[in-house]
Amino acid sequence: MDLGSHAARIGALAESTRRRLYEYVVSQPGAVGREQAARELDLAPHTVNFHLDRLAEEGLLDVEFRRLTERTGPGSGRPAKLYRRTDREVSVSLPPRRYDLVGDVLAAAVTRAMSGDPLATSVVEAAHEAGRAAGSTARPEGGAAEATLEDLARALTGLGYEPRDEDGAMVLANCPYHALAQEHTELVCGLNQHFVQGVADGVGCGGACACLEPQEGRCCVVVRSERQR
Template sequence: MRRLPWVRRIAAVASLGDEKRRQLFELVTASDQAVGRDDAALALGLPRSTASFHLDRLVEDGMLAVEFHKPAEKAGPGSGRPAKMYRPAVHEVGASVPDRNYDLAGELMATAIEDSVAAGRPVRESLLAASYGTGRAMAAGSGSLEVFLSAEGYQPEPDGKGGFVLVNCPFHRLSDGHPAVVCAMNGAFLSGAAAGCGESEERVAKNSAPGQCCARITPP
């Protein structure tokens, strides 16, 4: 499942700062079935109106999703309207300022290690292949490379020449400590993303500007 956009993740984390909202989110995510307003209110000792308000706010913030079910104990004509029920839209959410994506880095590295062990190939080779393939799959259907880069936290800005500089590095702390590994991983991921968007992989070039991503996007 793709993560929520950065602004919505920030809003979601802020939303869970409310104790009642956090308790309701934990209640719904712990249930193996969708939870109704009455059951949620009863479980937490809240007025129904209070539970409804906070549940709907969690829906607005992208944490919960709504579905409707007729009460199981009622059937036939006159059995009433379907009840509004809540289920998790996400099971966890994380946000950082500036936007980082260490979960993606961990997934790429774990995939590479598994492939390396199974195929007996060098870890670096597996990492580049996993990064390229993931970037291509994730970017497919994005509409444009710029749209994809924005969604993934790179903060592309026009360079005045028809290309883009990437103001933010989603793997910043890792790249500081392990630049040879992480920058190669990032370059392969971006090359795959370019291919997934129907762009030339040659548009991804190295960038040495301080405070920016180690890659930039050259003009088409």
């Protein structure tokens, strides 16, 4: 999901009545009906209907239909429309941050290490595999056998790296793991290098090499062609 969609979701909570309704629904142990919310918050039913549906449209609440009584058959009425907190996570970070990705890679690495593999090797392999998986989803379809640096740049842009060309090399203006890299530089930057290399391999950009070239104000990884190394 793009930045605009995430921002729209969070922006839906800026309206005070809508935010009250959201906070009420998520504080309840079960799904909440419109009449219950209107009664508890002393709001007009049509106001509650409008705001709950808006929250559902933005993906902040899930909807289910269920009968609230045991009556069935003719005259039992239609199932009630109920709202509950969604399991989907919504967050916006500027500049883009992907700490979840580091967590996934390290969890995969620890799982490997528990089976007897060296931890350092496990981190390298897990990072490269995660990158390859991410890159493969961005691989051009029906194009040339080998992807270009432009294809790789598009894939890295989607991952929050903000690639830019500098003298034929691809520098990454943003580090999606900035805070972690400040505290655990060797681990995170090494993981990052192998992840970016995995993205390049997954996209199919065979001549791209992810190199560690730390510099203040940007990501520690620079992507160069093999002839530039």
